[in-house]
Amino acid sequence: MQYNPEQLESRWRKEWEDKKVYKVDNESAKPKYYVLDMFPYPSGAGLHVGHPLGYMASDIFARYKRLKGFNVLHPMGYDSFGLPAEQYAIQTGVHPETSTENNIKTYRSQLDKIGFSYDWSREVKTSDPSYYKWTQWIFLKLFQHYYDLDADKALPIDTLIQTFETAGNADVNAACTQESIFSAQEWKTMTAGQKDEILMNYRLAYRKTGYVNWCEALGTVLANDEIKDGVSERGGHPVVKKAMLQWSLRITAYAERLLHDLDKLEWSDALKAMQRNWIGRSEGAQMFFELDGTSEKIEIFTTRPDTIFGATFMVLAPEHALVPAITTPEYKAQVENYITYVKSRSDVDRMAEAKEVTGTFTGAYAINPFTQEKIPVWIAEYVLKDYGTGAIMAVPSDDERDQAFAKKFGLPIIDVVDKSDYPGSTLHDKTGKIINSGFLNGMEVPDAIEHMLQKIESMQLGKRKVNYKLRDANFSRQRYWGEPFPILYDKDGVAIPVDESALPVVLPDLKDYTPSPDGRSPLARLTDWVNTSDGYTRETDTMPGYAGSSWYFLRYMDPDNSAEFASKKALNYWRDVDLYVGGTEHAVGHLMYSRFWHKFLYDLGYVPTTEPFRKLINQGMIQGMIAYAFVLKEKKDGSTVFVSKDCIDKYQPSDYIKTAVHIDFVSENGSGTAHLNAKGIQALCQWRQEYENAYFELKSGIYPASYFYENTENIKLYVASEAGKMSKRYHNVVNPDDMVKKYGADCFRMYEMFLGPIEQSKPWDTNGIEGVQKFLRKFWSLYYNENGLHITNDTPVKEELKVLHQTIKKVTDDIERFSFNTAVSAFMVCVNELKRLNCNKREILQPLVRLLAPFAPFITEQIWFDLGEQGSVHHSEFPVFDPACLESDAIEYPVSINGKKRDVISIPSTASQEEIQDIVLQSPMVQKWLEGQQPKKMHHRTRKND
């Protein structure tokens, strides 16, 4: 009986769905285990073979845990709000909901074919009102809470208001942006608008002025990746920074806990390091410099207070609030010019010219509090508005950027740290001896820092402060396809939360998806929706992509609950994600925001755990091979001319361009000899009408397309082949459906696992998939002969048991350490061995089916059924390793002399240390290499695997 994957896979796919084999309950006597995949955005291109890599790994693990007796939650859903659908809507007029639904259907059918064990009854979509109701609900909670640093948790804003009413804000210790102090009396006399403004400085979801990339020509706000070389990617129009009132989330309030709790997590050190760097904690001093001739002070943050004697000038961010006030009349024009210049510069620009220093003098002078010298105040774009206080004391002797600035503008440099005792140390190292610094002279840098911190505090010039690189993220998007904010504004512009009972605020329908001319979202045009009957106006911004994905893993626990985002019971049962599998691209975005939201919900008592994702595995990316053909810019008789790579040296690089051609046309792809043969050239000519009459320059001459239909021998148009993104634009997307169709899902799954370690990136290459296909046929042939099932109930011999249990041990260990490629090869070894032994005994082959089931769910289910077993193999038990089966009579001892293997000797396992040494010393080979001498030392090592 032949192995026919197509037939048996469709049979079991249907059977599993009908019998709801993968449905999981929130109640069970079994221990829970939660395996989560990263939320996919259902793009129009569908899944390519790279996407399911992580899904396959997590599916194997979920199935393994299920067989190990766990109640496994393994859900899937869609992050279905997003920009591409909106862009598509603008171009085609198709409602984002319609295109998204279609894309989801494609995704679902692609996922189903691969045989994942998802409980689809728990599917969630972020764009579903019953889902985003709770995204809005969490937003309201953020809006209605502030972070109390004494309690070290989020507390209701109402208790803060009570404090304001009785005692003002002087004693409030909160994560906030409120700077001035007010009394209870002052609070009471404030207008509603003033109170709202102050509360915004405390709320965890708050509004502040933020800068967006504004493109006047397109009349829209652009995301960073929609900008190329400082102009819009579409159309190449200029982009400027524009100030707009934006919603933000105060993630900085949680910086310390986000940093600290990383220690609890089983994440890779690499990923933890990325998060630590992103949070960027630094300790230093916050201090004030007086301005000469005014009452204003400049607040700065420094990690190097010990270098203050070397501070010869100050630099403010161009956007700093003090700039207009301190600029003297004679420098006004110059400063304004500079600010205009900075506004025109995109983040991309700044990156490209990182080395060049720019800035201008404001005419103002500050007083160095220790030297009492007047030092000039400059503005420069290298000082960032949002980091620290947006102002620095510049110490050109001890900071590279300050030094470059001082050199360019001729500012004085005073050496304050003598590093001669620390050869090789850089300016970044806090080492050296302080010089030219009055009372600090002679101190080592760390001591001097501590000394200065005390001095600064005692002189009341400032205080110790911990600063974070982490910034509050912009939470507003001027877009249509996202969650509407549950916020209304009254006539004074005071933000009023929508009542919980009125949630969700449903995203209204729209015909025209282009943005409103003033840069607001398309929703602003729906005046009927914006202006409510009771005189309020609605917020027209929508939430960003990460809103819905910051808490989705909680919704899976109880997806149909309409009274809560998830019931207490469900949350207390499932608690947190035990295993999360996904790519590193989410290292600092999604993974940081989810942790932040989760901690917030924990503070409010809604979730029982402080961290959402206990263990995290990063899967590598599967890249595509991109094949570039060389095309001359100048056409020949109006037709395209392709040049073989081995002829391209004749031309100047400016004469030709590289064009990605469809990967299916290319032979020997991925090697240095990648080329199109005659068939490939034929296919290329038929691919695009413009290539129909193309010319091809090969080593032997230039030929028209027609030539390759008659002459097919030895034709090679060489192309450049390189690894890169798998993407529509490179014509190198491989659809998993095609793989499943050709080889079957089991083969496809096992091949992706066999490719290499899960966390490693590699280009997609089907060379070698036949090896896995052969393995599955061989595996099948252990159970069936030409007439059907062919299994005996004979008692297995020792050797057969040894093969089985060796495999059980190896596969179990490999699954536990996520080494799926070696597990697959262990199966291959096992099947090769059993085949050699002609084993067809039930006692060996039945456990083997259970062992392979997580990897190849279809073939094993079929065999399980044919073996006459009850129920699904996926509800059976994972085989247990029996060490007794591995005991053998003799052990092969490799013998090394001076670290080189010289002999292999088989010695009975009963032999003692001394006996082993005797046997070894008597071996002729050992005798030969000892050359008559006695060994100085002998080491006997037991084998680790037995």
Next chain:
RNA sequence: GCCGAAGUGGUGGAAUUGGUAGACACGCUGGACUCAAAAUCCAGUGCUAGCGAUAGUGUGCGGGUUCGAGUCCCGCCUUCGGUACCA
């Protein structure tokens, strides 16, 4: 620049704690079966020398520690990913 990951046959990769380097698979070579092909099976396959037993050599490069190093230490080189003037 900084942070992170990785360099092993013709190719993907294995070697889990310092102990037989190259498992498993692809490819390639030869053979069996076949009229032929496909499929399947058998043998070989790091490099060099040798008919062979065998010997030498070999994990990016240069040193070191050790009885023994792909693995540990020091100094480099290369590739990939992230980041961007972070005071």
